[in-house]
Amino acid sequence: MAKNNVFAIGVMSGTSLDGVDLVYVSFNKYNYIDFKIIHAATIKYSKEWKKLLQNAIHSSKKELNYLDVVYGRYLGNMIRQFMVNYKIDVIDFIASHGHTILHQPEKGITLQIGSGEEISKITKQKVVCDFRTQDVELGGQGAPLVPIGDALLFSEYDFCLNLGGFSNISYQKETIRIAFDICPVNIVLNFYVNKLGFEYDDCGEIAAKGAINHELLEKLNSLEYYQKAPPKSLGLEWVQTEIFPLIDEVEKDVPTILRTFIEHVALQIGKVIHQNNAVLITGGGVFNTFLLHRIQVYAENLIKLPSKELIDFKEALLFSFLGLLKINNQINCLKSVTGACKNHSSGVIFYP
Template identity: 30%
Template sequence: MVRSLDGERPWALGLMSGTSLDGIDAALIRSDGLRQVTMGASFSLPYEPEMRRRLRSVLGGRGPVEEVGRQLTLRHAEAVRRLLAEAAVAPEEVRVIGFHGHTILHRPQEGRTWQIGDGALLAAETGIDVVADLRGNDVALGGEGAPLVPLYQAALAAELERPLAVVNIGGVANVAWIGPGDLAGEDEVIAFDTGPGNALVNDWVEQHGGEPLDRNGALAAAGRVDEGLLARLLDNSYFERVPPKSLDRDDFSALPAAGLSLEDGATTLTAFTAATIARAAGHFPAPVRRWLITGGGRHNPTLMAMLAERLGVPVEPVEAVGWQGDVLEAQAFAYLALRSLAGLPLTLPTTTGVSRPASGGLLHPAPEGAHA
């Protein structure tokens, strides 16, 4: 049953732990679950190196998944408490938490997507209702289960000049093409994963330089692109597949760069990300007027310069239109949790390939008396 959220505007809180393995983002919004969005406070809790190691150890569904999932959930509860304390918001002022968990396996062609994290435990720890498993119903109905953020991006873009493209460059990069017409029309929002985002460069730099990422794109700026390797990386049938389509973090590897210097590897893998995003434009129904970039990749000046060179139209961080790029995904999961409570679609055939507009998510109520 679809239930309107009009007049019901307590805070919603969203949580995101992305494929870049850098930490947890937490954000508050107020929304009607449609176009009205008010952004609130946000907080980011970085993972310490040991937690990154533990998360990496269970990618693919290997290792101590249950133990790491519990540790992950408790860190999310800490992020919630710290955000609410900093924002001076009481738990009873929060209607719902949208809990993404952490993706350790994404194989939609096999009908599988796996996000670790315990929604019931998070509800017990925070005293707030939790909506989790936001991808599962989409995959069960034939969808890719990703990307999930486009409907939130479309809501934010309602007053912007369109068509435009919004690219989220996390561990994997995805794009939403948002058309010029009524955003209620399914064919006005098209989305898909473009290819690797930061994951390959992060892995390369961590393995060969001892740092978790290429800070400010400095290594990539100092190297040279190996054009032969770049051509081989781009020779992959995924990029020609008609969307919707999505990727697992480990569908691509930095191993082909073995033998390159630290700098040349960083440059070539960064160019690979830029080239795959540019190729995505070939799947758009119409050219876009501008590209808005969110996610950690927008902090990399070398990557942003490569994108500007390849795309030929304005390429800007989402802050240029007043959005909050560091926590946009977390905000999106708060928005999707509200839509889940109202029975509204989280995904569309044009964003994930799902058979019909689909809601989703599992509600984990807070224990009775949690706010007593």
């Protein structure tokens, strides 16, 4: 059986900085939909690393080059320890998303740090990384990247919705795959709840006690991004220039901000998945039960949750799948999703 399977480790660090997700997964070489997550873990960031990654957007090119190497070593050692902890000795490759520091595709800029060369040296494994750069060079957004996995591994769902630092969605429209970032989620909610001394708003309890600031809600919903047609994507820079200043100008009370922003998120998502019950919803935001309740109100549908393993680790799983497609020189980036000039096989491979 094992000879029909490929074994990989997928590595994902999201914009919400919850930690690094790692999965050890097997794929059937001849039928990709036959996959299994064998082991999975989330490694939390230390306060120092979290602060370093949060502030990296302000670093010089020289500092970012250095951080790329140091963070690559950090990931390499983390992956090596993951392999030891779970006694992983059969592995064909590692696929790492890295951590996004800069994402301005309209300027031809995207940067995910975490040197694949360093990861390969430390783990002594083949490494696939840097999945976004080629797409941006081909005129695309470099995001979202997971829709090819949604299409090939989760085709029984009409919509694949992820609630992470940002919410993004993917779905089939006739013969093409459509995908885009809907709006920010945890990258904003966590930022404001941090001011109260909490890492995150557990189940949305603080937000649920807040009041809606209707002026703020209207201004958020009127942002130009929401009028654009896909392909489109969001980054930390957009949140810092468009969202934070707008919120801070209108409202100071944190529970009110959280309550209002959850209403904004629910409304934007609800418009996209309206009255559809075949929605696969994953990502850390799923555990915000108040947010989920408000999404269901606007969507006018019943959201059924998958396994906790899939909720937590779907993106890491899909990056291992993107790595598999790259190694096999198969398309892993869709022009209908990113706006690139052609479908292509993206990523860079490093060998030990």
